[in-house]
Amino acid sequence: MILPVFTQSQKRSVGVLVAMGAIGSTIALLIGELNQRIFQVWGFVSEFASKISIPSFMLSFVSMVLQCSVLIGFISVSVMFMVWWERKISAHMQSRLGPMYTGGWHGWAQTIADAIKLLLKEDIIPAAANPWVHRLAPVLAFVPCFLCYAALPFGEGLISADLDIGILYIFALSGLSVLGIVMAGWGSGNKYSLLGGLRAAAQSVSYEIPRVLSVVPIIMFVGSLKLTQIAQAQTGFWHVGGIPVLPRWFIFYPVIGQLAFIIFLIASVAETNRTPFDIAEAESELVAGFHTEYSGMKFSFFFLAEYAYVFLSSGMTTTLFLGGGSGPLFPSWVWFLLKSFAVVFLFLWFRWTFPRLRVDRLMEFTWKFLIPWSFFNILAAGFMGLM
């Protein structure tokens, strides 16, 4: 048996991670529930505003702008972190190290450097392409994702727009990104990019169905489409003889919860075009992917959109199945982030383990396997509700 020998620098890395965890936890505990702090701060600001008689619509406008900026900031930082994390996790799974150089400690600034490089690249529009379609496609891929973040609960009370139709809104907007993909394929002016884009669109549209259907049992149990209510329905524990045994997360509901979770997870992986469902962007496939003709900032938009969708799907999984925000000791936003990044880790893990499914098998998988099982799930949930 060959025992791993940990070098000095590895011990140092682990030490740094532990220290960061400790400092992070103390800061999180000190901040406490973020929405309460925000309410306190906002109370001061509105008092001050009414003193110097600024009209209230200005105040709500400023609040909207602030929320948008915070969301864009969060998306950017989390995408940068996720790209770095993916490179690190994939590297360690493959017995190598990943970024080590940029920024010093384990290359934490690698994504920032990559983003700057992409910004500085030349903007190429192929001659055979329609320039306006080519330019609009990345926008249409990214903007719906950003709009969806508005309805995602980041913890208790930390939701930008607590819509009554929260889930429906998110699913509807996720569907819009298909248009971005088709436009990207068309706007490349390349017959095979168009075919690649159409295949990706077919995949996205097909996998939306089990994604939505698998959530229906959850909605049936909660009785509302509001995401905060779904998250709240999962607080607390089931007790056996007075001892809390399992948290009331939907994933723990017998059969229905697990089935719904698995179908939702697989469908989300397929929606975000990640391996094993990434025929659209795979380099070693014969047909060019839909974003081959993109470079520079536009390519980085597609990149950003993919990782933002990954985090969005993880956030939805957390809220719907893993209790989104409920947990002892730490404030809710910490639990939300921890659980979401655990699901992101699952996405990463799938990508670096499995080979790719062939296109026709992919379509067969959803239409002949996932959709019938999600219908069965709804039936079972109905029966369970009757009892």
Place this chain on the structure above:
Amino acid sequence: MTTEIIRLPGQDLSSEEMILNLGPQHPSTHGVLRVVLRMDGEVITGSEPDIGYLHRGTEKLSENRTYPQMLVISDRWDYLSAMSNNLVWCLAVEKLMQLEVPQRGQTLRIIMVELNRIASHLVFFGTYGIDIGAYTPFLYAFREREKILDLFEEVSGARLTYNYIRIGGVMADLPQDWVGKCRSFLEWIKPRFVEYDILLTENPIFKDRTVGVGILTKEKALSYGVTGPNLRGSGVSFDMRKDEPYSGYDKFQFEVPVGKNGDCWDRYWVRIQEMKESVKIIEQALDHLPEGECNAKVPRLIRPPKGEAYAHLEAPRGMLGIYLISDGTEKPYRVHVRPPSFINLAILQEILVGMKVADVIAILGSIDIVLGEVDR
């Protein structure tokens, strides 16, 4: 990649054949190979491999190189298994000169060739994984291969073009602790095969993409002259090491894995099993490594008698052969190489017909060609 739509006049005027060029620069053609595919929608109706991008004229060069100098060129035919190339050249020259290599030299040759077989099949395993979409097995395969290349570096001084097996024996005897390092490598790699089986061989997604795809029937394989794991995957048990043993292979016990259906998965499986058999051979060789001289007495200037000889052996890709004509001087008169990859590539035109575009990469990868050998 460029596409043209060519309308062919014929009985069925509404049919159009599209031509897709799988160009010389593509991440999945292993080397510089160009394949021109004719497609009808999703289905392939014909294909033409276009080779010659790596042609270096080595057969002509051989007319101006002495026999030991040719070893350096032979390294560069199938550069992933250079020991086999060296060995086949030495077998051809030794056949002409009626040289007998001592036991220790033969066993050392076998050890090196089998280690190289493992290294070459590891490259196949890794790159085939990437073709199918699994990125991790590639890194695992190359991690194991690094250990083999370190072993080769210790014994010969280079990692890819060894120039180790010489006419009459080997370049030099093993360095001090090489046997110990080789044994520890063998202990390291045995559990890795279990992992590879879990990760790729038994993976349902992988099986879904390769089982039943690119079927090569026994008759077709034999009629095209396909050899090596491609032939054994189609059900023909033909291995030069068992059927016409050379360099002392008859003393070792190992099995020859044979596939059943001739599809991509069978060819892949045969190579994985061959790696395991090679480990067995190396262990037996290390256990029974004879003492004594490892080189025969060879004159300073090698001048084989006039005549011709053909020597062949089981390279990792198939049956590699050298046809050598000597005119009594120190440089050969004519050398012809029978490269297994070149002959195996011919079946691409047959087995691609009727397949879908998405399967081309899987089928091309499973034939396992090396362009250095195809083009020489």
Place this chain on the structure above:
Amino acid sequence: MILYFSNIYNVAKALLQGMGVTFSWLFKPAMTVQYPDEKLKTPERFRGALTFDKESCTACLLCIKACPTACISLEPAVDPTTKKRLAKVSWYQIDFGKCNYCRLCEEACPTKPIKSVRHTHEYEWGMKQRSDMFVKWIREETLK
């Protein structure tokens, strides 16, 4: 019916086992070397760049005959007074653009105990111009 469910079970088990393999490697230490900061030790027989010892070479021309790419050229030294060829070299040049790093020249060299032309362990070498590839060793005298 049973086959359907056992199929699903087998597929799920195989996929989870695959995930287990990659997960098990996640926590094992990496096996790469951070190159410019850490370097691997080259083995004894490593075939790096060639070096030449101009005092011990006897200009026997065996290395030139052994080289497969004809990258070595030399001129033997001539005694200026007796006009006779000495067993010394006047200059010796290797064209590293053609060198195969195959060690045939080192093996052919008869000089004892240390060969006149031999491989070092030098592998970190780059040249900016093609003329830098020609390395010439010149002995002091006999420069006309």
